[in-house]
Amino acid sequence: MYFAGSSVLDHPCVILDSQVAATLRNTCKWGSLGEDGWPASTYVRYCTLLDRWAREESRRLGRRIGIGIGIGIDEIERWLFRP
Template identity: 60%
Template sequence: MTDLSTLSLPEWARGAAVVESPVLIKPEWWRDEISARHLPGTPPVEDRITRAGVRAPADDVFTLLWRTLAWGSGRYLRLNAQRLTSIAADVPRCEKLLTEAADRARSDPGAAFALFRPGVRNEIRYLGPSFFTKFLYFAGGGAPDHPCLILDRRVATVLRERCGWTSLHRKGPWPAETYERYCGLLARWGRENHCTPDEIELTLFNIFSVDQN
C-alpha cells in the first residue's frame, strides 16, 4: 500500500488552469426514459450541462442523480437504461440510500462511499464508484470544503502513473478505505497549494486526456 504522506502534488499540476467545457447530453432521452419508468425527480432539460448546472439546487436526490448521470455520461448512454430500471425496481430503498449518502458525504467520505458499495457489490446495480462518487461530490453543492470528490479511471490512472500512487488500481472498483485516502490526499494537496481539492481532481482528469493524444 503506497504511503500517501510521502506524495506531493507534481509541479505540472500546480497552478494549472482549470478548464471545464459544457458536456453535451441528450435531454429528450432522460425525459422519456425517466417518464416511462414513472421515476420521481426532474430530468435535465438543456442539451448541455456544466458542473455548476449539476450543483444547482435540486428538488430532491433523484433530480440531483439524473443531472449527475447525464453530466457523467454525456451523449454516450451505455448502461443508463439498466441503471434506471434498477432504481425503478425499488424506488423507496434507493431514495433512502441516496438521501443518507448525500448527508454522509458532507462529513465522512469513507462512510458515504460504503453506503453505495459496502462489500464487493454495488447497492444500486450498474451504479458503480465512477458514477456514485460523482453524486457524492455534487451533493456538496459546490462548497469548497466539501470532502467528497470524483474518482474515476482517468483520475486513478494519472494518480498511479504520474503522481506516485503505485498501489492504486487504475479502473477500480475501489474499496471505501481507498476512496477515503484519495479524498484526504487531494484535500492535503489543496491546503498545501492554496487551491480547492476539486480543482486538482479536474486537473488530473484533463491531464489524462492530454496523455492520450
C-alpha cells in the same frame, strides 16, 4: 455528486474513476492504487490526499484556506481528470 457539495471548497464529493486513477498511478506515482475498482478505504485516502494537496497549494500561492478563497479539492480533481 458535485451538486451535493453546495460549492463548498473542501466538500468530499470527488470522483475516483479510471481516468483519475491512471493519472494518480502514472503521473503522481500513487503505487497502491489497483487497476480495477477500489474499496471505500481507498476513496477515503483519495479524499484525504486531495484535501492535503489543496491546502498545500493554497499556502504555496498565499491564498487563505476557507470560503471561496483557497484552492478547492475540485480544482485538484479537475487536474487529475485531464484527458
